[in-house]
Amino acid sequence: MLVGGISQESNTFSPSPSTMDDFRSQLFVQGEELEKMNVANEINGFYQAAREEGVTCIPTLFGHAVSSGVFKREALQELKLLLEDHLRKAGDYDGVFFAFHGAMVAEGCDDVEGELLGVIRSVIGKDVPLVISLDLHANVTRRMIQQVNGLIGFRTFPHIDFVQTGSRAAKLLFSIMRRGVAPAVAMVKVPMIVPAENGQTMHGPFAELWREAVKGEQSGDAIATSLFPVQPWLDIQEMGFASVVVGADECSAQKEAERLADLAWQLREQFDVQLYSVEEAVALALSCPSGAPVVVSDSADSPGAGSTGDSNAVLKRLLDMGMEHTLTCLMTMVDAPAVDKAIASGVGTAIKLSLGYSVHTSGGEPLFVEGTVRRIGDGKFRFGQGYAENTVGDMGRCVVFQVGTITVLLSEKPTFTGDPAMYRSMGLEPLVYDMVMVKSANQFRAEYEKLSDRIYILDTPGSSTANLLSLPYNRIERPMYPFEQTFHWSSAESGSKGKAGK
Numbered sequence: 344m345l346v347g348g349i350s351q352e353s354n355t356f357s358p359s360p361s362t363m364d365d366f367r368s369q370l371f372v373q374g375e376e377l378e379k380m381n382v383a384n385e386i387n388g389f390y391q392a393a394r395e396e397g398v399t400c401i402p403t404l405f406g407h408a409v410s411s412g413v414f415k416r417e418a419l420q421e422l423k424l425l426l427e428d429h430l431r432k433a434g435d436y437d438g439v440f441f442a443f444h445g446a447m448v449a450e451g452c453d454d455v456e457g458e459l460l461g462v463i464r465s466v467i468g469k470d471v472p473l474v475i476s477l478d479l480h481a482n483v484t485r486r487m488i489q490q491v492n493g494l495i496g497f498r499t500f501p502h503i504d505f506v507q508t509g510s511r512a513a514k515l516l517f518s519i520m521r522r523g524v525a526p527a528v529a530m531v532k533v534p535m536i537v538p539a540e541n542g543q544t545m546h547g548p549f550a551e552l553w554r555e556a557v558k559g560e561q562s563g564d565a566i567a568t569s570l571f572p573v574q575p576w577l578d579i580q581e582m583g584f585a586s587v588v589v590g591a592d593e594c595s596a597q598k599e600a601e602r603l604a605d606l607a608w609q610l611r612e613q614f615d616v617q618l619y620s621v622e623e624a625v626a627l628a629l630s631c632p633s634g635a636p637v638v639v640s641d642s643a644d645s646p647g648a649g650s651t652g653d654s655n656a657v658l659k660r661l662l663d664m665g666m667e668h669t670l671t672c673l674m675t676m677v678d679a680p681a682v683d684k685a686i687a688s689g690v691g692t693a694i695k696l697s698l699g700y701s702v703h704t705s706g707g708e709p710l711f712v713e714g715t716v717r718r719i720g721d722g723k724f725r726f727g728q729g730y731a732e733n734t735v736g737d738m739g740r741c742v743v744f745q746v747g748t749i750t751v752l753l754s755e756k757p758t759f760t761g762d763p764a765m766y767r768s769m770g771l772e773p774l775v776y777d778m779v780m781v782k783s784a785n786q787f788r789a790e791y792e793k794l795s796d797r798i799y800i801l802d803t804p805g806s807s808t809a810n811l812l813s814l815p816y817n818r819i820e821r822p823m824y825p826f827e828q829t830f831h832w833s834s835a836e837s838g839s840k841g842k843a844g845k
């Protein structure tokens with residue numbers, strides 16, 4: 344069994360491009376190293392299932408990097424050559440599993456996973472069963488569907504089922520190999536993009552959709568259903584929600600995919616998010632100072648959604664309000680030059696730093712702020728459920744900078760910020776603050792809902808804002824909800840027979 348994967352989410356509105364170095368500096372393993380990777384992810388789940396079945400795996404390569412802007416053209420070329428090389432050297436195998444994100448975009452290529460699947464098929468041929476796993480924020484394309492024999496998406500958001508997804512993909516692949524007959528894979532694309540901030544699967548509209556999907560699986564209408572609300576920050580063709588059903592035959596799979604697509608369309612308005620101003624969030628934090636902290640998300644600047652993480656919008660608003668004397672607040676910001684200057688100055692020194700917009704220079708103006716350097720660190724920490732458990736987070740070198748009652752964790756590099764382990768690695772305990780800021784759309788809820796039930800999404804500027812109407816989409820198909828709100832759509836009339844199957 345051939346095993347591999349590549350996982351990064353792109354944001355086409357982000358000004359910060361991605362390269363192979365982003366993988367190499369975070370997680371990039373080849374050959375035998377892949378088997379030793381001690382991370383609770385899809386590969387790990389696949390290996391567990393393979394061991395239980397006594398199936399031997401041949402590792403190729405696996406890479407994971409924090410979200411970013413588009414992948415460079417030459418980086419995609421390098422990745423394709425590397426992948427092809429591993430596939431050609433692999434020896435004998437009778438099935439293939441790859442773990443992808445599904446929303447990776449490169450310069451000149453809207454569909455990186457479709458492109459990589461093309462490389463895989465060109466080497467393995469058309470007859471070897473190929474199953475992939477995808478993040479539920481994938482933008483699933485017809486090209487992807489046409490090249491796979493099965494597909495399994497995450498079922499949770501915040502994502503806590505990385506391992507289970509790999510294991511489910513393994514079981515699907517093994518069943519295809521045993522029976523020698525591939526199931527049908529049907530997809531219906533729905534012309535809607537919804538904010539990620541209200542796309543959690545525990546409650547709300549997405550939970551309702553999943554209850555229906557599970558009913559379809561239980562009744563036998565689907566072998567495996569995956570729902571992809573897609574992450575919204577992609578200005579590309581073929582963009583939109585996808586309902587994908589692996590079924591026993593084409594007709595039943597298509598019918599079930601259409602049923603869920605129509606239901607998603609009916610629920611579209613329920614994905615809307617309530618956004619709070621910084622002033623409103625401060626009032627809520629100060630209204631109950633001894634309780635659990637108010638957790639606010641500056642999700643518009645989420646590195647987990649490909650933003651640069653260097654916005655100072657919240658800090659600026661707090662300082663304008665004089666909150667550095669009143670509110671204990673913990674926040675994070677990417678600013679490599681500021682980290683450099685603070686480290687040169689040393690722990691305990693008082694200095695003035697330029698803070699913010701050091702990467703996304705056209706995003707706003709830097710702030711000049713006086714404060715004290717409290718602590719310096721190497722920026723490494725281990726994720727709990729803020730990402731695939733045991734993944735090593737890497738902020739680069741980092742500094743705790745104290746501005747009155749406001750504590751700013753400055754880092755050289757962006758990383759997923761939705762895990763309190765990040766703050767705790769620098770001796771900062773979120774529980775003792777009035778307000779804790781993260782830069783994450785929804786993934787942070789997996790850990791932060793354990794600390795507080797007072798969680799608010801801020802209305803701030805940035806490349807991953809929940810206010811989709813404010814973003815400059817040019818290439819998506821129209822009409823598309825929410826940009827057009829009054830048009831009629833149904834799967835029966837759309838003619839969007841996503842079919843594939845083999």
Ligand SMILES: [Zn+2]
Nearest residue numbers: 478479480502
């Ligand atoms: Zn995701």
